[in-house]
Amino acid sequence: MDNNQTVHVEVAYALADKQRIVALELPAGSTVRDAVMQSGLDSQFPELDLSSADVGIFGKVVSKPDTQALNDGERVEIYRPLIADPKEVRKQRAAKAKARKQA
Template identity: 70%
Template sequence: MDKPVVAIEVVYALADKQKLLRLTVPAGTTVRDAALGSGMEAFFPGLDLANAPLGIFGKAVAKPDERVLEDGERVEIYRPLIADPKEVRKQRAARAAKSKSDDAETEMKE
């Protein structure tokens, strides 16, 4: 008797290169197992699939070692963040506030 399987996709992208792999995996395969078994590191040397953050259709999976995949799902391998998004927003807001205060000072002098 054949074991049940699910059809999934595993994707990874850099700024200049991306790869989508369509796979059939045994039912019960976890998100992490699918990433590890995808062979994606052959296309992206240095990719650390054992520790990479993972998601499904744009939503991070908190426990990829436990989350079992369903038919048709797309596993996404995320790159590490270069900068903390909260810190970037804080810096942007500070620059905007300084620009506003500089504009107000210029108007008062005129």
């Protein structure tokens, strides 16, 4: 951390066809949710609810973004809601493969 007690982080959000990464300088002690709220990404992605979106740091989900402090250089990622349950999709794929083998 530098002398003026700030952290430099990036906040990222992506859709299939569009992504944005915002670089921020925040006061030391800022939380993951602070960074998300300061990113302003909801102005570019109106469907995005920054106050409740699932978030992570470098691909790992943060379970308490309102209290977890950021470290200098971290990348905060805002996650989109899942369209389908991955377990259910795997079950369906396995059932189709089994049906093909039996045919």
